[in-house]
Amino acid sequence: MTRWLGPLLVLVVSALVAHWATLSLAPGVIMDRALSALEDRGVAMHAFTAPQRITPKSQQVVRSSPDLFYSLCRYDLEDPDDRLSVTMAQWPDYQSLSFFDAETNNFLTSRGTGRSIAIEIAAPDAASQEVTKSPTQRGVVLIRRLAPTQELFNAAKAASAGDACELLTR
């Protein structure tokens, strides 16, 4: 009987380690795949990219809303002194600016109904305490604008000409 204790212990420890590792790594793996998919679809690095209006034929992500205008910007703050400067142009209806890190966490969101918003974020290892730091080097910025009709979608797209997502190196 005692000769099975060793293998049984190995089995239990292996299961616990694999269980914990899977849970810990899952968000990062899921976001890494998402960032790669965005790159494959032409979402630019350090610039906003406005995809097509969401339709059954253009949908790429589960449960996309056909009532929203989405604009995406990938970022990579490689150097501790790097900053990302983001501007969301004015839009008369609901709009929001959301920042997601490489672990899928929504670490910063700002609502901008009827007004423009400008935000800077810093690299995770930045010395400055003045601005919000991205928890991870890479991530994605997402603008949502309420635009439930084709006419409003076109207007939102025109408004997006004033959006900016720019890497500031120092």
Add this chain to the structure above:
Amino acid sequence: MAKRVAVYCFAAITGIALGLASAIYMAGLWPGTKPLDFGDVEVDGWRSDFAIGSEAANPYTRARVARHGLLALAKTEAVYFTRDTDDRGEPLREDCTYRLSVGKMPADWWSVTLYDADSMLPMNDDEALSVNLGQDNVARIGDETVGYGLSAVVSPERPDGRDLWISSRGAPTFDLMLRLYVPSEDLLERPEAVLTPPTIERMSCDGEAA
């Protein structure tokens, strides 16, 4: 000796497989799982997961949110409720016609969108994927029989008359997702007390009266 090593290797591989599978299952990462399978809020059959969009401390919730709520907004900006049955508790089907009724929602803006069993918009060109608060304002001006709220038909064929429509064509089974943008604080604190969710009345199936 070789047999002993083989036993240990088998134990390690089995342990890893068990740990991996159990984590995937418990975190809702198993292929085919849907947001409806989880959630911490339920109001009259409409389920929501208020952890979506937040930085959850629980590793199971974090993994689940990464899988089912990727790039979703924090609940202070938007909450999402989903329902895949009618008011009788029967699954929503393409071969039935339903009456969706939406009253006053505790949010600045709302929409109801239809998704198929794969959580995708149904593959049709009817341009009737959702209804929303704005349509209510536009469609009901001058209609003395309707107060605040919206009524829409959910069916595979465009209804006669002025009814608003959500097309279920191309979705053998489906669910409806209610999005509430800028929800009230009351809703986030006491959803069961504050939300009167939309009703989904089955009108007919396969040409038979319900």
